[in-house]
Amino acid sequence: MERKNVLFTVAFLNGYHGSVIHVYEWARHLVCLGHDVCVTCINYTNAIQKLFVTSGIRVYKTNEISQKKSYDIVFAYHFPIITYLLSFELIECRKLVLGALSPFEPLESLPLFWERASLITVVSQEVLQKTLSKIEVPHKQIRVFENCVPNDFIFYETKLNSNKPRNIGVISNHVPEELRRIRNYLPASTKVVYLGSDEKNCSLVTPQTLSQFDVIVSIGKTVNYALCMGIPVFEYDYFGGCGYISTRNFDLELMTNFSGRASQRHCPPPN
Known part of the structure; x- marks a missing residue:
C-alpha cells in the first residue's frame, strides 16, 4: 500500500469528548495501516497531545503553521479550521473529505465551499437529513459513516x-x-x-x-x-x-x- 500524507483538522483537542475520540480513532487506524498522519487544532491539552503522539500521530496548533504543505488526503472537521488553512494557502490536498458529527452544533456546519470536497461524511441518518435540508448535496458526494468501534x-x-x-x-x-x-x-x-x-x-x-x-x-x-x-x-x-x-x-x-x-x-x- 502506498504511504499517504494525511491531515485531520478539529477545533480542540482538550478532553475525552466525541470529536476528539472520533479523530483519534481514525488517525490511529491510518497510522496502523502505515500512513503518515498529523492533526491540527486551535489548542490542546498536554494529556490529549500525549495520547495522540504516543500513537504516532503528530499534533500542531493551527496558528503555528507557517509553511505550505501538501497532503494526499485532508479529513476536515469543524469548518473554521479548514477555511483558515485554505484561505491563507497553508495547505493543498489531492482529496478533501468534509465531516459533520452533529446536526445542531454550529462548528459542525459545512463550509461554503463544500462543493470542492471529494466526499462529505456524516455520522448518522439524522445528520444526513439535516444537512440535505440546508444544502443540495448530490447523493453521490455524501455518505453516512457511523461511529466506528476499534x-x-x-x-x-x-x-x-x-x-x-x-x-x-x-x-x-x-x-x-x-x-x-x-x-x-x-x-x-x-x-x-x-x-x-x-x-x-x-x-x-x-x-x-x-x-x-x-x-x-x-x-x-x-x-x-x-x-x-x-x-x-x-x-x-x-x-x-x-x-x-x-x-x-x-x-x-x-x-x-x-x-x-x-x-x-x-x-x-x-x-
Whole structure:
C-alpha cells in the first residue's frame, strides 16, 4: 500500500469528548495501516497531545503553521479550521473529505465551499437529513459513516457478573440531575460510578474501563463500544433516552447516533 500524507483538522483537542475520540480513532487506524498522519487544532491539552503522539500521530496548533504543505488526503472537521488553512494557502490536498458529527452544533456546519470536497461524511441518518435540508448535496458526494468501534472492544473477552447489576457505569460529560440521584433508588449493594470530564474519574474509555460494569448508562460512541462488548446499555443523558437498547429500538436509536434524541424521553427526578 502506498504511504499517504494525511491531515485531520478539529477545533480542540482538550478532553475525552466525541470529536476528539472520533479523530483519534481514525488517525490511529491510518497510522496502523502505515500512513503518515498529523492533526491540527486551535489548542490542546498536554494529556490529549500525549495520547495522540504516543500513537504516532503528530499534533500542531493551527496558528503555528507557517509553511505550505501538501497532503494526499485532508479529513476536515469543524469548518473554521479548514477555511483558515485554505484561505491563507497553508495547505493543498489531492482529496478533501468534509465531516459533520452533529446536526445542531454550529462548528459542525459545512463550509461554503463544500462543493470542492471529494466526499462529505456524516455520522448518522439524522445528520444526513439535516444537512440535505440546508444544502443540495448530490447523493453521490455524501455518505453516512457511523461511529466506528476499534477492534480492542470487539475482541475483548467480557464476563457478565450477574443478571442483577451490581456495578453501574454512568459515562457522560454532562450528567443530568436525574442520573445523579439514581443511587437513591437502588439497593445499597449496587455501586454507581460516574466517569466523564466533570468527574474525578476522567480518562479515555477503554475495554478495561467498561468491563468492570454490569450495565452502562451513556449515549453516543460509548453505546457502540458497550454493545460490541456484549454489555447491556441503558441509553440516557441530557437529551433523555429510550432506556435499554434492544432489538426493538436499535435501528431507530442508531439513526440519531444513540443520542437520546429519537425518543427524547426524560425521566425527571421526583420532587
